[in-house]
Amino acid sequence: MDYTLETTRKKDDLLRAVRSLQVKSENTLQKASPLLSYHQGLGMVNESHIHQLTEKTKDICHDLEDIKNLLCFRQNDLVQQIPNPDAHLYGGVYGIHCSLDGIVYVTSENGPWVHLLNRSGQSFQSLHCVEWNRRKEYFFPEDVTVTRSGLVAVTDMVNGAVRIFNPHSKFSKGKWMKIGKFDSPSGIAVDSMGRILVADYALGKVHLFAIDHAFKVLSVQTLSGLHGPRYISMVPDGGFAVSEECRDVKLFGSNHKMSGSISEKYGHQFGNPAGLCADSEGNLIVADEQQRKVFLFPPSGSPICLVSEGLRRPTGVACSVFGLLLVADAGENCVRVFRYRVKPSSMAENPRLAAENPALSPREMLS
Template identity: 30%
Template structure:
């Protein structure tokens, strides 16, 4: 661990239940502080820069934060909508589609300049691929990937493949894996529950991808972070101590792994070997 941000509280720079983290266009870290219903922004060296409210939370610890290629900050909170903010924290729009069956936004990722992906627990679980006209703040089209089990966080790699973690579905043994969906939106690979003779997922949560194509998955029950190489042939636990309920993950522009350590009310940054 290189450094940690936050600590329990409601003062600027403090958190209650941080559930999501992402990098902004400027290289800052944006943290979804679920208990305080705020997005908090930190510089790459860990200095608190600003915070702004995103409104009431629909469900405790329910939702995520992402940043578009144009610098817009997107927030989900469990409701049927995505809140769109400028980089300065001004709310621009509530993005939603009344005709869809998209009921419970959870994890969110920017796929490309005009498209985002959102996980939804409706009917067991699905992912919505949403095409957006940001100038008009309007949804142009929506495609649905069905057949998932309690999909939580979501990430996108350079091939525009979707990586989705599946937690346990209300105590059942479904899910408990990482699913990779190719750019044709067809399931390409399922990793887990059992990965090798030494490790099995129990409740995977946060997921992110670094610039080399390595992927990281947090398990909020086992309090660890696992790294996979690009073809998933090698697996290693990269964080195994001092976490309690790790949620969102991100890789900074400096190549540090940021972990939203939810029940320690901190974001912890780790240095790791990327080659």
């Protein structure tokens, strides 16, 4: 923490301003409450005064909410840069997902691999994206996620399919299962019920469905009315968000009905929204590929720019359980790791996670 004279002065000024508002409001409430309890207790206060006070109160509350949010987050605090394991062979790093056990899944443009990275950024496993039919056929994953049962799911835009990898399979071949038939599947996510969500780019749709133990698609639901949906992310309230190419980020409630958009709710204008994710506190984080920035949209308050420099082409973003933000930068062909919170949420030791993921040592998981 910075204890320089200038920083101390700023803290003092902020504390004094907040304390002054608190004392004034408490004093006013104590004096006004008894008077307002009487039938004739309005005195000379008229409708205009009440309206003015209401509007000023809204502004002050909004400003205080913004100050609280700004106190919680950092900007451009780069802590690590992880090179793409396929940097010498394929295009830039593209899709990214961070599971609850801290493992990072990364895909590359035109690369037939899904790489698994531990918290230190080292690749400890690579899933070869190949389908064994009569002959060996490669496919190129667009985006990646992990189901509640630990299955790795990717979108295959070229072949119009979703591919599922079962890490528990005992066989060396045929681990990738091809399910569904889509026009141009792009982003992929898993909702709170364990269903898979797929953004269908060309058709402007989002498909929701479940899969059984035999990888059979069940209970398909399709939502339409989107324009070039690219990435999709769940939010803690049970809804989800979808980024539209060169347009906006649409918001859906837990009932799967569109509830609005980022531009409507926050008055924010994107260049080209790409990857998005939500942290445990309900903050939605979006990478703007055109503006080369990453923005955070809190449940209440104004947007915050988390990353404003150093990015060339941010495509995907993911939040880790360790309070870090991972940004897939296709332009630099790397994953940039940022500390975006002033006080990151701590992750309690979980013996089950350590047992299920030997690639992560206890020190790596808890440091």
